[in-house]
Amino acid sequence: MAECVPSRATGMEGGIVIKDDWPGYSLELFTYPEHYREDIESVYIPHGVIMDRTERLARHIMDDIGDHDMVVLCVLKGGYKFCSDLVEFIKVQCRNSNKHLETRVEFIRLKSYLNDQSTEDLHIIGSQDLSVLRGKAIVDTGKTMKALLKHVEAFEPKMVKVAGLLVKRVSNVVGSLPDYVGFEIPNRFVVGYALDYNEYFRDLNHICVISEIGKVKYKI
Ligand code: HPA
Ligand code: MG
Numbered sequence: 001m002a003e004c005v006p007s008r009a010t011g012m013e014g015g016i017v018i019k020d021d022w023p024g025y026s027l028e029l030f031t032y033p034e035h036y037r038e039d040i041e042s043v044y045i046p047h048g049v050i051m052d053r054t055e056r057l058a059r060h061i062m063d064d065i066g067d068h069d070m071v072v073l074c075v076l077k078g079g080y081k082f083c084s085d086l087v088e089f090i091k092v093q094c095r096n097s098n099k100h101l102e103t104r105v106e107f108i109r110l111k112s113y114l115n116d117q118s119t120e121d122l123h124i125i126g127s128q129d130l131s132v133l134r135g136k137a138i139v140d141t142g143k144t145m146k147a148l149l150k151h152v153e154a155f156e157p158k159m160v161k162v163a164g165l166l167v168k169r170v171s172n173v174v175g176s177l178p179d180y181v182g183f184e185i186p187n188r189f190v191v192g193y194a195l196d197y198n199e200y201f202r203d204l205n206h207i208c209v210i211s212e213i214g215k216v217k218y219k220i
Pocket of ligand 1 (some may be wrong): 078140188189190191195196197
């Protein structure tokens with residue numbers, strides 16, 4: 001399925017690399033909502049693997065953040081599962097290491113995709129008064145992330161860090177990479193774990209590859 005390589009730029013871990021030829025696991029190996037049976041092709045990243053990787057990211061964040069309190073900015077809607085699980089792991093690790101770290105959660109909503117294509121329009125809805133940033137589920141060209149960071153800088157935060165569960169391998173990269181990356185994946189459209197296709201599939205626990213039937217069925 002994958003390997004983990006350090007990022008060339010920073011020497012830090014750039015996420016678990018999922019290779020171009022990874023087809024995903026057969027649907028027969030896992031459970032998923034029955035109503036999506038024909039709409040997904042394979043389980044690309046199982047829920048358990050997402051959770052284990054997120055736990056590790058929480059550890060990296062704790063190591064870097066020290067004793068600073070933080071404001072977590074969750075990028076809706078696609079980032080809500082990742083953000084919620086990441087914050088939970090941070091809280092558990094705090095309790096286990098007797099740290100007193102205050103975490104506040106703010107939400108912002110972004111919308112830039114129609115069907116499986118990125119549109120030119122980026123809508124930012126919500127949130128003021130920010131000091132630290134976290135919790136975006138997916139980064140492809142980095143265009144959205146760049147616009148969002150510009151928006152956040154206006155609030156003059158002391159420190160800004162970005163966590164992304166998925167980073168896509170694309171040639172037209174605009175912004176920089178997140179500070180914490182869960183997985184680096186090929187440039188293909190995935191759904192589940194709060195990632196949608198026209199608002200469908202957010203209720204799927206695994207990250208999956210959508211089928212042609214699914215694409216047509218939920219197209220608008
Ligand atoms: N899936 C769902 N939403 C997205 C994706 C994706 O692969 N890329 C950007 N937004
Ligand atoms: Mg979406």
